[in-house]
Amino acid sequence: MNDAMIQVRNLRKTYHMGEIEVKALRGVSFDIQRGEFVAIMGPSGSGKSTLMNMLGCLDTPDEGQYLIDGLAVEKLDRDMLAAVRNRKIGFVFQQFNLLARQTALENVALPLVYQGGIPLKERMERAQRMLELVGLGERLDHRPKQLSGGQQQRVAIARALVTEPALLLADEPTGNLDSRASEDAMALFKELNKRGITIVLVTHEPDIAEHAQRVLTVRDGMIASDKLNQPQAPSRVAQAAGATSAPALGGIL
Amino acid sequence: MSAAEQALLSHEQPSILPELAPIDESSIDPQRMAAKLAALQEGGISFIETLSIALKSLTANKLRSLLTALGIIIGVAAVVALMAIGQGSQSSITASIAANGANRLTIRSGASNSGGIRGAIGGSQTLTIKDAEALKKPNNAPSISAVSPEYNGNAQLVAGSQNTNASVIGVEPAYTIVNNVSVAQGSFISDDDNTYTNSVVVLGANVAKTLFPTGDPIGQKVRIAGQQFEVVGVLTAKGGSGFGSTDDAVMIPLTTAQRKLFGGKALNGAKLVSSIAVQAKDENSIDQAISEATLTLRESHKLPMDGSADDFSIINQQDILESINETTQTLTIFLGAIAGISLFVGGIGIMNIMLVSVRERTREIGLRKAVGAREGDILLQFMLEALIISIAGALIGLLIGLAIAYGVSAAGLIQAQPSAGSAVLAMGFAMAIGLFFGIMPARSAARLDPIESLRYD
Ligand SMILES: Nc1ncnc2c1ncn2[C@@H]1O[C@H](COP(=O)(O)OP(=O)(O)OP(=O)(O)O)[C@@H](O)[C@H]1O
Ligand SMILES: [Mg+2]
Numbered sequence: 001m002n003d004a005m006i007q008v009r010n011l012r013k014t015y016h017m018g019e020i021e022v023k024a025l026r027g028v029s030f031d032i033q034r035g036e037f038v039a040i041m042g043p044s045g046s047g048k049s050t051l052m053n054m055l056g057c058l059d060t061p062d063e064g065q066y067l068i069d070g071l072a073v074e075k076l077d078r079d080m081l082a083a084v085r086n087r088k089i090g091f092v093f094q095q096f097n098l099l100a101r102q103t104a105l106e107n108v109a110l111p112l113v114y115q116g117g118i119p120l121k122e123r124m125e126r127a128q129r130m131l132e133l134v135g136l137g138e139r140l141d142h143r144p145k146q147l148s149g150g151q152q153q154r155v156a157i158a159r160a161l162v163t164e165p166a167l168l169l170a171d172e173p174t175g176n177l178d179s180r181a182s183e184d185a186m187a188l189f190k191e192l193n194k195r196g197i198t199i200v201l202v203t204h205e206p207d208i209a210e211h212a213q214r215v216l217t218v219r220d221g222m223i224a225s226d227k228l229n230q231p232q233a234p235s236r237v238a239q240a241a242g243a244t245s246a247p248a249l250g251g252i253l
Numbered sequence: 254m255s256a257a258e259q260a261l262l263s264h265e266q267p268s269i270l271p272e273l274a275p276i277d278e279s280s281i282d283p284q285r286m287a288a289k290l291a292a293l294q295e296g297g298i299s300f301i302e303t304l305s306i307a308l309k310s311l312t313a314n315k316l317r318s319l320l321t322a323l324g325i326i327i328g329v330a331a332v333v334a335l336m337a338i339g340q341g342s343q344s345s346i347t348a349s350i351a352a353n354g355a356n357r358l359t360i361r362s363g364a365s366n367s368g369g370i371r372g373a374i375g376g377s378q379t380l381t382i383k384d385a386e387a388l389k390k391p392n393n394a395p396s397i398s399a400v401s402p403e404y405n406g407n408a409q410l411v412a413g414s415q416n417t418n419a420s421v422i423g424v425e426p427a428y429t430i431v432n433n434v435s436v437a438q439g440s441f442i443s444d445d446d447n448t449y450t451n452s453v454v455v456l457g458a459n460v461a462k463t464l465f466p467t468g469d470p471i472g473q474k475v476r477i478a479g480q481q482f483e484v485v486g487v488l489t490a491k492g493g494s495g496f497g498s499t500d501d502a503v504m505i506p507l508t509t510a511q512r513k514l515f516g517g518k519a520l521n522g523a524k525l526v527s528s529i530a531v532q533a534k535d536e537n538s539i540d541q542a543i544s545e546a547t548l549t550l551r552e553s554h555k556l557p558m559d560g561s562a563d564d565f566s567i568i569n570q571q572d573i574l575e576s577i578n579e580t581t582q583t584l585t586i587f588l589g590a591i592a593g594i595s596l597f598v599g600g601i602g603i604m605n606i607m608l609v610s611v612r613e614r615t616r617e618i619g620l621r622k623a624v625g626a627r628e629g630d631i632l633l634q635f636m637l638e639a640l641i642i643s644i645a646g647a648l649i650g651l652l653i654g655l656a657i658a659y660g661v662s663a664a665g666l667i668q669a670q671p672s673a674g675s676a677v678l679a680m681g682f683a684m685a686i687g688l689f690f691g692i693m694p695a696r697s698a699a700r701l702d703p704i705e706s707l708r709y710d
Contacts, residue, residue: 009273051703056623058623059704067276067278069289070285070286070289076290079627080290083296085625087293091623097619097707099620111624113306114297114298114625114626115625116297116298117296132568147300
């Protein structure tokens with residue numbers, strides 16, 4: 001049986017703004033295997049964010065099928081969707097979306113609070129390990145305002161990783177970063193991918209997309225192309241796809 | 254299209270997009286599926302964690318939280334203080350009436366009005382000392398154990414450099430029995446004092462204190478309306494409210510009051526009295542005493558026994574008590590209603606601020622949902638915020654209400670009686686208000702769409 005991380009078939013989404021209809025997605029289909037590192041490109045307004053929000057179970061399609069980890073999303077009620085977002089997916093927002101009144105450590109620990117059953121001490125330890133992983137071990141008690149854009153982005157990445165999700169979704173994670181910070185972030189993503197996490201990221205920049213194994217191009221709400229990047233050997237994907245269980249980040253990190 | 258994207262496109266190989274068939278979801282192993290779903294339903298944030306999130310967001314904005322709770326604080330403080338003061342004044346009135354003698358009947362001139370409390374004021378005086386003599390005869394009124402004719406007036410009292418105004422009551426010795434008073438010092442007015450119209454006076458406890466702040470009053474001279482009297486006794490203090498209290502009165506012989514002091518008039522050769530207080534043998538003979546007194550007085554006033562109206566009225570202590578209880582009950586309900594309205598308004602204040610707070614925190618709510626908060630978690634968080642505000646407000650209000658009650662008591666105004674009942678009522682009501690007015694904002698928060706909320710600014 002197909003053990004893909006993500007299976008998407010004929011996804012459609014139309015926004016209604018009064019009289020005007022905006023067809024953001026017009027029938028999108030693809031599979032993403034476990035362990036893949038996929039970049040999604042496309043012009044502005046082509047539907048990339050709409051697609052990512054659906055992959056992240058933050059939004060629901062009007063039509064079409066979406067299976068994550070073999071679970072049919074349309075069959076899940078809202079509480080189960082919340083649990084999927086909490087445990088299977090790490091989502092990095094373009095706008096970071098950190099809680100301004102909480103420290104970096106508290107922001108990173110937040111998903112663990114909603115996971116439940118984890119004592120405060122353990123939550124803080126795990127959040128600290130994630131912040132150290134993204135190179136912010138010295139900034140645990142800083143509030144978002146006291147951090148640079150790149151540092152805030154890394155806090156957002158640490159928060160997405162803290163529940164050790166099998167799937168990391170990032171919508172233009174380097175959109176607000178300079179080229180130096182972007183390269184650092186990509187190095188981190190590649191490292192995480194090597195450890196077995198499936199990564200899907202949206203980007204405008206071809207240099208960033210170069211780091212991925214596979215590039216999906218979206219145009220006018222449809223997949224225009226789906227190609228593997230040259231340097232990567234196809235065997236790499238196949239090998240990664242062979243990994244069946246969700247990676248245990250804690251064990252590796 | 255940017256130059257970078259164009260560059261990418263030019264290098265792009267022709268992509269082969271395979272046709273992907275729809276997934277046959279019925280082919281998915283139902284057992285594995287069920288196991289995964291069950292795993293998703295486990296866990297979740299605990300009540301304690303949600304409570305701590307609610308507390309944190311309230312303490313992050315302490316002034317606003319306090320102001321939000323203000324309506325509840327004032328409402329509960331008002332309920333508790335007003336109830337305590339109301340209860341206190343009611344029981345002090347009740348106690349002073351009981352202290353006057355529960356089996357006492359008061360007979361006044363004039364027909365009773367519908368309220369039954371007071372005879373017509375200014376009606377012609379019909380009670381004389383002869384009526385009192387008639388009531389004293391055991392054959393006439395066997396259920397009456399004591400008869401105390403009284404003659405009241407007000408006068409200025411002067412002793413040395415001290416002076417005061419007091420009610421001056423002309424009495425016979427039976428006064429002590431009927432009105433349940435005792436002498437602390439010296440002796441009471443005697444029969445001899447009445448026989449010889451002696452100028453002697455017995456002082457109520459407060460009057461004694463006012464006129465003789467330091468020395469012993471017994472044997473001292475007091476001028477009452479310009480005439481000299483000798484103090485022969487001081488009454489034991491009764492305390493309680495001033496309602497009918499003997500503490501603020503002085504007693505002189507009835508005959509002295511009638512002849513020397515107030516120049517009492519006579520009717521058919523018998524001296525008039527202001528009122529006659531009688532004591533029934535016991536609680537069970539009050540009704541019997543009333544009918545005996547009525548018969549005796551009608552006979553004495555030569556009224557026909559044909560059911561025509563009496564020219565006097567008999568007032569029962571029990572009637573007074575009931576009527577006072579009725580009045581204070583109405584007052585308590587009235588005060589309670591006002592306090593209830595202020596609690597309700599306080600609840601609207603909570604709802605208002607909570608709605609603003611939900612709107613302000615839309616992005617935060619969206620983020621919490623995006624990282625895994627369920628609708629119930631958000632609902633509980635905001636319900637708890639509203640509840641904490643109302644409960645904390647009620648507690649603060651309770652303390653303030655008690656402080657007011659004790660302050661009023663300490664100032665000697667009224668012995669307030671805070672009751673656990675009113676505290677529980679106010680707290681329960683405040684909590685219900687928190688629940689009632691918290692549910693709407695909490696639901697609107699819980700129902701927010703995560704993506705819409707994250708886009709909100
Ligand atoms: N909430 C919304 N209401 C109405 N229209 C929307 C909404 N969100 C997106 N759209 C429209 O849907 C289309 C796709 O939007 P989307 O945000 O997915 O584009 P995108 O590919 O992410 O663009 P960008 O690269 O600029 O982020 C756009 O035309 C946009 O105007
Ligand atoms: Mg976008």
